[in-house]
Amino acid sequence: TQLLEQSPQFLSIQEGENLTVYCNSSSVFSSLQWYRQEPGEGPVLLVTVVTGGEVKKLKRLTFQFGDARKDSSLHITAAQPGDTGLYLCAGSGSGTSYGKLTFGQGTILTVHP
Amino acid sequence: EAGVAQSPRYKIIEKRQSVAFWCNPISGHATLYWYQQILGQGPKLLIQFQNNGVVDDSQLPKDRFSAERLKGVDSTLKIQPAKLEDSAVYLCASSFTSGVTYEQYFGPGTRLTVT
Numbered sequence: 631t632q633l634l635e636q637s638p639q640f641l642s643i644q645e646g647e648n649l650t651v652y653c654n655s656s657s658v659f660s661s662l663q664w665y666r667q668e669p670g671e672g673p674v675l676l677v678t679v680v681t682g683g684e685v686k687k688l689k690r691l692t693f694q695f696g697d698a699r700k701d702s703s704l705h706i707t708a709a710q711p712g713d714t715g716l717y718l719c720a721g722s723g724s725g726t727s728y729g730k731l732t733f734g735q736g737t738i739l740t741v742h743p
Numbered sequence: 744e745a746g747v748a749q750s751p752r753y754k755i756i757e758k759r760q761s762v763a764f765w766c767n768p769i770s771g772h773a774t775l776y777w778y779q780q781i782l783g784q785g786p787k788l789l790i791q792f793q794n795n796g797v798v799d800d801s802q803l804p805k806d807r808f809s810a811e812r813l814k815g816v817d818s819t820l821k822i823q824p825a826k827l828e829d830s831a832v833y834l835c836a837s838s839f840t841s842g843v844t845y846e847q848y849f850g851p852g853t854r855l856t857v858t
Contacts, residue, residue, distance in 0.1 A: 672849030733785030
């Protein structure tokens with residue numbers, strides 16, 4: 631069974647601060663995705679990383695996939711209240727679990743104005 | 744492009760009653776997923792369809808949950824009888840099967856409250 635652990639579980643910061651969310655596993659994933667979910671809505675895909683060591687930037691968000699494809703991080707620069715939400719990492723397996731996503735438990739981010 | 748549609752958005756039932764949720768995926772997406780999301784947690788996969796066939800239902804409580812995707816398009820998830828611990832958001836997602844990423848697109852979910 632592939633498991634993903636996210637940390638921290640809760641994050642409360644002031645507008646303008648930087649933050650990093652971590653997603654770790656003992657399993658190798660063929661790809662890893664980050665989602666953001668707002669209350670009352672389904673998760674929305676932010677990015678997919680596929681190659682070990684890959685770094686992707688989306689405006690103030692920087693996503694990194696570990697060299698061994700077992701871990702990932704999400705860094706937000708100069709957080710804004712609009713960044714508030716639940717951030718989820720999800721790994722896609724290989725072989726018989728291909729296409730199946732394993733989700734972390736999520737990080738609830740609150741950015742105060 | 745229209746997103747994943749789900750209905751109803753909210754449902755309140757008493758324990759031991761039955762309930763059904765409907766999902767219409769993005770056009771052309773062969774793979775459809777049903778997830779259960781307990782408040783404050785990540786989604787847990789209940790069942791995965793490829794066209795109208797079941798790929799994975801290992802975490803579906805089959806004594807009370809059932810799902811079907813008869814024509815390989817829309818899908819229905821049913822709970823009968825419901826228990827208090829079934830209170831959760833039920834998410835439907837779909838993906839276009841290609842490459843290695845299997846990016847999933849989610850509907851808004853149905854919030855179920857069992858009293």
